Amino acid sequence: MIDFWILLTGALVASCCGILGAFLVLRKMAMIGDAISHSVLPGIVIAFMISGSRDSFAMLLGASLLGLVTVFLIQMFKQSGVQADASIGVVFTALFAVGVVLVSLNARQVDLDLDCVLYGEIAYVHWNTWSMSGVDLGPKAVWLLGFTLLVILAVLGLFYKQFKLCAFDPALAAALGIPVALFHYLLMGLVSMATVSSFESVGAILVVGLLIIPASTAYLLTDRLGRMIALSAGIGVLSTVIGYGAAVVLDASIAGCMVCAAALLFVLAFLFSPKHGLVARAARRRRLSRQQLGA
Numbered sequence: 001m002i003d004f005w006i007l008l009t010g011a012l013v014a015s016c017c018g019i020l021g022a023f024l025v026l027r028k029m030a031m032i033g034d035a036i037s038h039s040v041l042p043g044i045v046i047a048f049m050i051s052g053s054r055d056s057f058a059m060l061l062g063a064s065l066l067g068l069v070t071v072f073l074i075q076m077f078k079q080s081g082v083q084a085d086a087s088i089g090v091v092f093t094a095l096f097a098v099g100v101v102l103v104s105l106n107a108r109q110v111d112l113d114l115d116c117v118l119y120g121e122i123a124y125v126h127w128n129t130w131s132m133s134g135v136d137l138g139p140k141a142v143w144l145l146g147f148t149l150l151v152i153l154a155v156l157g158l159f160y161k162q163f164k165l166c167a168f169d170p171a172l173a174a175a176l177g178i179p180v181a182l183f184h185y186l187l188m189g190l191v192s193m194a195t196v197s198s199f200e201s202v203g204a205i206l207v208v209g210l211l212i213i214p215a216s217t218a219y220l221l222t223d224r225l226g227r228m229i230a231l232s233a234g235i236g237v238l239s240t241v242i243g244y245g246a247a248v249v250l251d252a253s254i255a256g257c258m259v260c261a262a263a264l265l266f267v268l269a270f271l272f273s274p275k276h277g278l279v280a281r282a283a284r285r286r287r288l289s290r291q292q293l294g295a
Contacts, residue, residue: 074088
């Protein structure tokens, strides 16, 4: 049963991150996921300090708000002439440092530490359960991640065409009257939700791997958005299964092995993708050379 909860938690994290990661990769905003995953730390700590407990909803709300603040500050600096990568670096390192200071100042009064927020431990997910009327309903992380996945699917299902157009051609979307900025912040809010929902399972650092790597792998395998989203989520889930098996055999970090498995799948796609793979491109060059020689 422990294995089931670990795999289910990993699959839910991979699904949430894989779906959103497809849009981030297409919009060339992959590193914003990294920025958000670090800069939401002050939101988590402040929510903890106000509520006095590690209630998942309070942390989710605090992290989501800080995620939106992060995106707003990055956009503001970019529009003021600061380079995009510099804006991301300045905002997320500054906010992350504020979070570290808040944790260190309150570590003696509250049960919160950087290991809890940054690294997590998916092997312990089955211990933190949710009970109602004396009935054990399973791990809280599974319920929180399941709720987050439903929200992501509902929002994307309702506004799929708008998100798709904003991802491929923001200028056309704006010309058609679509509020591009609104959907940009909505996407970032969903990324914030997915990030904080994953803190107690894979941690803030490792969730970045599941947010970027499966989507990048899917990008190499297809040119259609719908198929890319499905492949990204599927590759993420496959990575969790392979990674967990490797972790059991090697007696190593489960979350680390999951991300390593995702990286291995990316390398395979990079080499053997039918259209964009290194081997396929080399084969096409050889065929072209032979045709030119034959002519």
